[in-house]
Amino acid sequence: MAIIQQIIFIAALAAVAWLIYRRVGIIGKTIRLGKDEDRTDQSARRLSIMMRVAFGQKKMFDRLLIGFLHFAVYAGFILINIEILEIILDGVLGTHRVFAGPLGFFYRLLIGFFELLALGVLISCSIFLIRRSILKVERFQPARHREMNGWPQLDGKLILVFEIVLMIAILSMNAADSALQDLGSAHYPLAGDFLISQWLKPLFAGWSEGALIAYERVAWWIHILGIFVFSVYLTYSKHLHIALAFPNTYFSRLELKGEMKNMPEITQEVKIMLGLETQAGDASVPERFGAKDVADLSWKNLMDAYSCTECGRCTAACPANLTGKKLSPRKIMMDTRDRLEEVGRNMLANKGEFVNDNKSLLGDYILEEEILACTTCNACVQECPVLINPLDIILQLRRHKVMDEAQAPGSWNMMFQNLDTNQAPWKFSPSDRFNWASAVTDSGPESNSTAS
Amino acid sequence: MSEIAYRVPTMAEMAANNETPEVLFWVGCAGSFDDRYKKVTVAFVKILNSAGVKFAVLGTEESCTGDPARRAGNEFTFQMLAMSNIQVLDMYNVKKIVTACPHCFNTLKNEYPALGGNYEVLHHSEYLQQLIDAGRVRLESGESFKGKKITFHDSCYLGRANDVYEAPRHILEALDADLVEMKRSRTKGLCCGAGGGQMFKEPEPGKKDVNIERIEDALQTGADTIAVACPFCMVMMTDGVKNKEKEQSVKVYDLAELIAQAKDL
The missing domain is CATH 3.40.50 (Rossmann fold)
Structure with a gap:
């Protein structure tokens, strides 16, 4: 019997490892579809940002209570994974609580600590579920935010239910284990009662040894298989942020938020037009200005999309969204990921090569009306707890719309025309630019000619 | 203090007299043309005069920094404007700029360097604070x-x-x-x-x-x-x-x- 359990366990472990390996492969491959962008400078500064923002969750603590709850889930999840090591060893070797013997009293302390974390995860996830489903926190509601319709909303709740089930399994498994120890059951070494689960023991009062063993085994399998399924699931889910938050913050932009990326491919042409440079023979004309599809964006924009956990802080701070416009920075990120996942499936189905599907991010996912509504105020960038930059994507899509497709609103075309002819966005003559000075000097700029 | 003879010297005049200003006041399109914001330009110039700051403006040689074009997705128009502004600024060997427009401020400060224009750029709020801290502007x-x-x-x-x-x-x-x-x-x-x-x-x-x-x-x-x-x-x-x-x-x-x-x- 034990050997069958071991075989099933090893098979499940191998299957999970293979599924995750394959999935990580396609995620990495699709991120690399993006354009090159060097984000490897200033490694000390980058490391410090990652430690503060991803590891220390600095931005989550903008809201103190939520920050603590989220930190409880995060710390719980990371540290409880140490226990997974024991579970995996037990599963492979057919042992039970293999660390209990060698660690002695310290083992009981350790499991007690894990149980405390598990309780924290359980409470936090329950509060989160209440916030989503009962308190109906605005930014999670599909009625108000269309991008949350269907799967994203379900995904958010499923993850929480998943974590709650896992925590209940681990706590009740430990309680059943303690009850079995009390009965002196052969396979259960005396590890003692544990910090939290001892309070659950009354639930198992009067259970037979067989029933307790059955419960303990089922809970053990639910817990470990749950973790296996969860770790595959998260690569398809918004929950990928637990891994990608680290590289995503490390490679985040270090420039001031106001700076827009330059387009050197245009500089060359402008220099020639201004007569600053003579026609260069090898001046390569880019095939496309701005971004129309995911491959036109930078690899970091694409990593941003996979890192988004759809919390909607960006959208809740967006002036356009707040006033009822179609733009939602969260939707920009979700659309980018959805399109990227579609491209990934296309590649998997075509031996790793993308076959043109006549679709694109701009048009099929993100609409012109959305990108036009942006005030470039950087509130979305400011809010993101994992340093995603939706604005960078919006502006690249605008560049495509305006330069490549020559599709700008009429009043913008007027503004461009004014800039080209009058060097001002309004229709004023450049020769009138200095007329304001007459209000300072009574007699006008002409007679105001000495500087000293 | 009201008998100050306010002056608005231009860079061209300064250059002709072989003088160098402490700072170039970048007026911006709104500050030049918008009736409401012209009052801000005038107020700022009066403060500079009364503080004895040796400043200059570009006058008719100034153009839009290109910010609205760039944000609207028109990189060509932005770079055309930016490049010609940089030519003018470099011709006058400008080192330090102050402006009352945060959009001009951002573009001049953060985006001109990539096109070869490197200046110390301050927003007028920062500059005014410096003048107050240095005692050059007294609020009385x-x-x-x-x-x-x-x-x-x-x-x-x-x-x-x-x-x-x-x-x-x-x-x-x-x-x-x-x-x-x-x-x-x-x-x-x-x-x-x-x-x-x-x-x-x-x-x-x-x-x-x-x-x-x-x-x-x-x-x-x-x-x-x-x-x-x-x-x-x-x-x-x-x-x-x-x-x-x-x-x-x-x-x-x-x-x-x-x-x-x-x-x-």
């Missing part, structure tokens, strides 16, 4: 702001874009005004609705205009003066006050205008 003899409730509207291109949050507030504190914050301020400040080229087009369909959402924040504070530091915010907030029919009781002023009032310039 004019209108007293003591106990007056003033709220400050953070411009996106000054605040989030460039992390300038304190300089404007220091100025208001120097005025001895009673600074009251809106519920959304500093990093959480709400946009006026005009950035990113929105100033030059109608908004997309929605249920409200952004400036109305913002003016409600400002009115909630009970302040009778809304201080701004950006020509676009000036337009949007002024329109918001009008929309709420509060133009009799609530005034919108730029920081430079408030200082000019305090100095009776």
Whole structure:
């Protein structure tokens, strides 16, 4: 019997490892579809940002209570994974609580600590579920935010239910284990009662040894298989942020938020037009200005999309969204990921090569009306707890719309025309630019000619 | 102090006299052409005069920095404007620039370097704070702001874009005004609705205009003066006050205008 359990366990472990390996492969491959962008400078500064923002969750603590709850889930999840090591060893070797013997009293302390974390995860996830489903926190509601319709909303709740089930399994498994120890059951070494689960023991009062063993085994399998399924699931889910938050913050932009990326491919042409440079023979004309599809964006924009956990802080701070416009920075990120996942499936189905599907991010996912509504105020960038930059994507899509497709609103075309002819966005003559000075000097700029 | 003979020297005049100014005042399109913002330009120039700052302007040699074109996606027009501005600035060997427009400030400071234009660029709130701290601008003899409730509207291109949050507030504190914050301020400040080229087009369909959402924040504070530091915010907030029919009781002023009032310039 034990050997069958071991075989099933090893098979499940191998299957999970293979599924995750394959999935990580396609995620990495699709991120690399993006354009090159060097984000490897200033490694000390980058490391410090990652430690503060991803590891220390600095931005989550903008809201103190939520920050603590989220930190409880995060710390719980990371540290409880140490226990997974024991579970995996037990599963492979057919042992039970293999660390209990060698660690002695310290083992009981350790499991007690894990149980405390598990309780924290359980409470936090329950509060989160209440916030989503009962308190109906605005930014999670599909009625108000269309991008949350269907799967994203379900995904958010499923993850929480998943974590709650896992925590209940681990706590009740430990309680059943303690009850079995009390009965002196052969396979259960005396590890003692544990910090939290001892309070659950009354639930198992009067259970037979067989029933307790059955419960303990089922809970053990639910817990470990749950973790296996969860770790595959998260690569398809918004929950990928637990891994990608680290590289995503490390490679985040270090420039001031106001700076827009330059387009050197245009500089060359402008220099020639201004007569600053003579026609260069090898001046390569880019095939496309701005971004129309995911491959036109930078690899970091694409990593941003996979890192988004759809919390909607960006959208809740967006002036356009707040006033009822179609733009939602969260939707920009979700659309980018959805399109990227579609491209990934296309590649998997075509031996790793993308076959043109006549679709694109701009048009099929993100609409012109959305990108036009942006005030470039950087509130979305400011809010993101994992340093995603939706604005960078919006502006690249605008560049495509305006330069490549020559599709700008009429009043913008007027503004461009004014800039080209009058060097001002309004229709004023450049020769009138200095007329304001007459209000300072009574007699006008002409007679105001000495500087000293 | 009112007998100062105000001057607005140009770079061309300075160069002709073989002189170099301490700082170039970049006026910007709104500061040059917009009737409301011209008053800010005038106020700032008067402050510079009274502080004895040796400054100059480009006059008719100035062009738009290109910010609205770039934000609207038109990189060609942006770079054409930027390159010719850089030519003019470099011709006059300009080292230090101050401007009353956060959009010009951001573009000159952060985006011209990639095109070869490297200058020390300050927003007028930072520059005015320096003048006050150095004792070159003394706040006396004019209108007293003591106990007056003033709220400050953070411009996106000054605040989030460039992390300038304190300089404007220091100025208001120097005025001895009673600074009251809106519920959304500093990093959480709400946009006026005009950035990113929105100033030059109608908004997309929605249920409200952004400036109305913002003016409600400002009115909630009970302040009778809304201080701004950006020509676009000036337009949007002024329109918001009008929309709420509060133009009799609530005034919108730029920081430079408030200082000019305090100095009776």
